[in-house]
Structures are given as structure tokens and as C-alpha cells.
Amino acid sequence: MPKKKIALVGGGQIGGVLALICAQKELGDVVIVDIPEVEGIVQGKALDIMEARPHDGYDADLSGTSDFSGIKGADVVAITAGVPRKPGMTREDLLDTNLKIISNVAKNVKKYAPDAFVIVVSNPLDAIVYAFYEVSGFPKNRVVGMAGALDNARFRTFIAMETGLSVQDVSCIVMGGHGPTMVPITRTATVGGVPLTDILSQKEIDAIVKRVQEAGTELVKLYGKGSAFFSPAAAITEMIEAYLRDKKRVIPSAAYCEGEYGIDGYFIGVPAVIGAGGVEKILEVDLADQEKELLQSTLEKVKVTVSETGL
Ligand code: APR
Numbered sequence: 001m002p003k004k005k006i007a008l009v010g011g012g013q014i015g016g017v018l019a020l021i022c023a024q025k026e027l028g029d030v031v032i033v034d035i036p037e038v039e040g041i042v043q044g045k046a047l048d049i050m051e052a053r054p055h056d057g058y059d060a061d062l063s064g065t066s067d068f069s070g071i072k073g074a075d076v077v078a079i080t081a082g083v084p085r086k087p088g089m090t091r092e093d094l095l096d097t098n099l100k101i102i103s104n105v106a107k108n109v110k111k112y113a114p115d116a117f118v119i120v121v122s123n124p125l126d127a128i129v130y131a132f133y134e135v136s137g138f139p140k141n142r143v144v145g146m147a148g149a150l151d152n153a154r155f156r157t158f159i160a161m162e163t164g165l166s167v168q169d170v171s172c173i174v175m176g177g178h179g180p181t182m183v184p185i186t187r188t189a190t191v192g193g194v195p196l197t198d199i200l201s202q203k204e205i206d207a208i209v210k211r212v213q214e215a216g217t218e219l220v221k222l223y224g225k226g227s228a229f230f231s232p233a234a235a236i237t238e239m240i241e242a243y244l245r246d247k248k249r250v251i252p253s254a255a256y257c258e259g260e261y262g263i264d265g266y267f268i269g270v271p272a273v274i275g276a277g278g279v280e281k282i283l284e285v286d287l288a289d290q291e292k293e294l295l296q297s298t299l300e301k302v303k304v305t306v307s308e309t310g311l
Contacts, residue, residue, distance in 0.1 A: 003060070004028030004244050006072035007113060009105050011064060012048035013229035014121065014236070019076060020049050021237045023060040027244055028075065029189035036066040066263040068108040074116045076243060077109050078236050079132070079144075082122035085220050086226040091123040091179055092239075092305055098122045099131055099309055106135035114192065117237055117243045117278045120254075121146045124269040127305040129254050129267045140256035147178030148252025148269035149235035154215040155184045158208045163199055167192050172196070174252050176267050176298030180213045182269065183294045188285065206295040239274055247274035255279045261287075261295060268302055 008015045011032035019030045030049075032042045042064030044070070049062050063070065071077060083096035086090065102122060109132075110119060115205050117137060120129040129145035136143070151174040160167035172189035176182045186205050187194035196205060219228040242249035253272040257263035260270060260282045273281040287295065 002161070002272050002275075004075045005073060006030045006240060007074035008080070009071070009109070010033045010082065010122070011038070011045055012036060012080060013084070013226055013310060014080040014232045014265070015042075015078075017233035018080070018236055019062060020232055022030070022240065023049055023053065023058055024056065025237065026058045026060055027062040027240055030063075031070045031074070032050040032062070032083070033068060033070055034064070034065045034066060039064070040293070043067075043116065046238045049296050053144075057117070060265055069112055071109065071116075072112045072292060074113040076119065076240050077113050077116045078119045078121065078240065079105055079109075080121045080232075081105050083130070085123070085216075087224060088222055088228075091125070091216075094123050095305065095308055096125060098124075098128055100129050101288045103135050106132045110136045110138070116142070117144050117265065118125060118143050119239055121232060121236060123178070124305050125310050126254055126267050126302040128178070130306050131309050131311055133256065133267070134309075143256065143267075144272065144274070144279050145178070145254025145267050146232065146239055147254050148174055149238055150232050150273075151178065151182055151212060151215070152252045153183070153231060153235055155189070155208070157213045158211050158215075159189065159191065159196060159200075162204055162208055163191055163196075165199075173271055174212065175271075176295055177268060177287075177302040178216075178254065179298075179301065180217075181294075181298035182213055182296055183293060184209045184212045185285070185287075186290070187274065187288060189221070216306050224299075241265060242274035243276065243278060248273055248275040250274075250283060251273075252281065255282055257282065260284055263299060266299065266306060267303055268299060
């Protein structure tokens with residue numbers, strides 16, 4: 001079987017780590033595209049990772065370029081092109097800059113990789129993925145935003161840290177927009193099948209929820225410059241693998257809703273089935289009344305940011 005081609009648009013902090021993990025997992029050959037100003041850097045990252053391959057023996061080829069035609073025929077395109085947050089900034093503060101960038105990227109992806117499964121990562125995520133969808137005209141099943149996979153991993157991490165139990169056994173869902181209004185669903189969270197509500201007190205669970213909602217900001221403060229990059233790269237890889245290996249994984253993702261949860265015409269975090277058909281299905285959880293209200297208020301936030309795109 002010919003190797004798959006994975007195009008990473010944006011070879012910064014996330015893009016570099018993503019290239020490494022994709023290569024290590026032998027998901028396919030990787031091409032990193034960035035702007036001419038950093039061409040040497042992305043070529044360097046590609047070559048550096050090529051030279052790391054002999055240690056573990058993975059046969060993925062990597063390259064870096066500023067020429068968009070390099071993504072030609074890609075099976076997957078992961079977009080991290082844009083600017084990250086600095087301390088004190090919200091994700092929405094990035095809209096103007098990242099909107100211009102995504103519009104240009106969308107046109108190029110349409111031109112060179114019209115059959116790809118596209119994962120958008122740039123923030124403010126729910127609006128930027130919407131902009132990609134609008135500008136590219138791609139079908140809804142082949143455009144998805146990566147946020148829920150990361151938010152969910154954070155939720156699982158904090159549950160494991162608080163309970164002292166294996167992160168492997170934690171299962172939960174985070175829904176809604178990628179920001180402080182996101183909705184970690186505590187009612188259905190389990191550790192090894194045991195309800196979280198039987199393991200931790202409500203006060204402890206509430207503290208976890210708050211930390212999940214602010215987890216991105218916690219890292220922006222710690223780094224002082226830039227935002228999280230290891231965990232987003234791992235989350236994107238999970239989605240790429242689900243698609244390329246047709247795994248039918250259930251991954252919270254910013255998927256385009258057409259009636260699911262009463263939401264119509266917006267990308268927002270919902271449990272999505274990801275397989276060879278891209279976003280194959282959105283699973284509908286029977287939400288409690290309070291959860292429905294929280295989902296509605298996070299949707300209102302997303303609507304405001306989307307309206308600011310003018311699309
Ligand atoms: N085409 C390709 N690459 C671009 C373009 C463009 N038009 N414009 C900017 N880039 C590149 C930058 O040159 C940089 O290398 O995107 C890269 C972004 O990398 P970082 O600044 O290191 O940001 P990173 O931490 O990787 O985050 C990227 O993901 O999580 C979000 O909020 C975050 O929007 C940010 C994005």
C-alpha cells in the first residue's frame with residue numbers, strides 16, 4: 001500500500017511536534033508548509049526529524065517548504081498556521097490575524113489537496129474552522145476542528161491526577177466551544193466504568209471542571225510566550241490516525257452541526273465518530289436540562305465570534 005501523505009500547514013511549535021509524532025507512528029510521509037520567512041526553519045525541522053528516524057527505525061519521509069504546491073494530493077491536512085496567544089489575550093483576540101491567514105490557506109488547500117481530510121487547529125477555533133469551511137467549500141464531513149480532543153485529554157488528565165487512578169481508565173466528554181464556556185460533562189465521566197460521582201465529591205469535581213475550562217490559559221501563563229503545543233500535537237495525531245486507519249474513534253471535535261443538539265450551521269464541540277469517511281457521525285447524548293443550558297450559552301459565544309468573521 002502506498003504511504004499516506006500528511007500535510008502540516010504551519011510548522012511552528014505545534015507543527016514541529018506533530019511532525020515528529022506522525023513520523024514516529026509511521027502514519028505517512030509528512031510535508032510541512034510555512035511562510036517564506038521561516039523556510040529554513042521548517043526545512044530544518046524536517047531534516048532534524050529525518051535524522052532522528054534511525055534510532056527507532058521509522059520509515060516516514062519529511063520535508064519542509066514555503067511552496068503550497070508541496071501539499072499536492074495530501075490525504076490529510078492539519079492547519080496550525082497563525083499566531084498563538086500571549087498572556088492576557090483571549091483566543092478571540094487572535095481572530096483578525098488568523099482569519100486572514102486561514103482564508104489564504106483554505107484557497108490553497110482547495111487548489112492542491114481537494115480530497116483531503118482537513119483538521120483546523122488555529123484559534124479562535126470554532127470561528128476559524130467555520131471560515132475554512134466557508135472559503136474552501138469542502139463538504140462538512142471533511143472539515144473538523146481540533147479542540148475537544150485536547151479539552152477531553154485535559155479533563156482526563158485532571159481526573160487521573162485528582163483520583164490517583166490511571167489516565168487510561170478515565171472516560172469522559174467535553175462539549176461546546178473551545179474556551180472557558182466549554183462544557184465538561186461530569187455526569188457521564190467514569191474511571192474504569194465506575195461513575196466519577198462515586199469517587200470524588202462534588203466540590204472536587206467542580207474544581208476539576210474549572211481547571212479544564214482554564215487549562216489553555218494556565219499554560220499560556222506558564223510559558224509566558226505562546227500556548228500549549230505538546231498536548232495539541234498529540235490530540236491532532238489521534239484524529240489523523242482515526243481517519244487514516246478508519247478506526248471509528250469517538251473523539252470530541254468541532255464538527256459541523258445540522259440539527260444535532262438543536263444546533264444548525266455551526267461548528268462546535270460534540271462527540272464525533274472519526275473514520276475513513278472523515279466525520280462520519282455525531283453521537284447525540286441525552287443531556288440533562290442544566291447541560292442543555294450550558295451548551296446553549298457556549299453556542300451563543302461561538303455565534304458571536306463567527307458573526308465577527310463576516311462570512
Ligand atoms: N501559511 C503557513 N504558515 C503560516 C502562515 C501561512 N499563511 N501564517 C503563519 N504561519 C505559521 C507561522 O510562521 C508559524 O510557524 O504558523 C506557525 C504558527 O506556529 P506558532 O507561532 O509556533 O504557533 P503554535 O503554538 O504552533 O499554534 C498555532 O494553534 O493552538 C493554536 O492558538 C494557537 O492559533 C495558534 C495555532
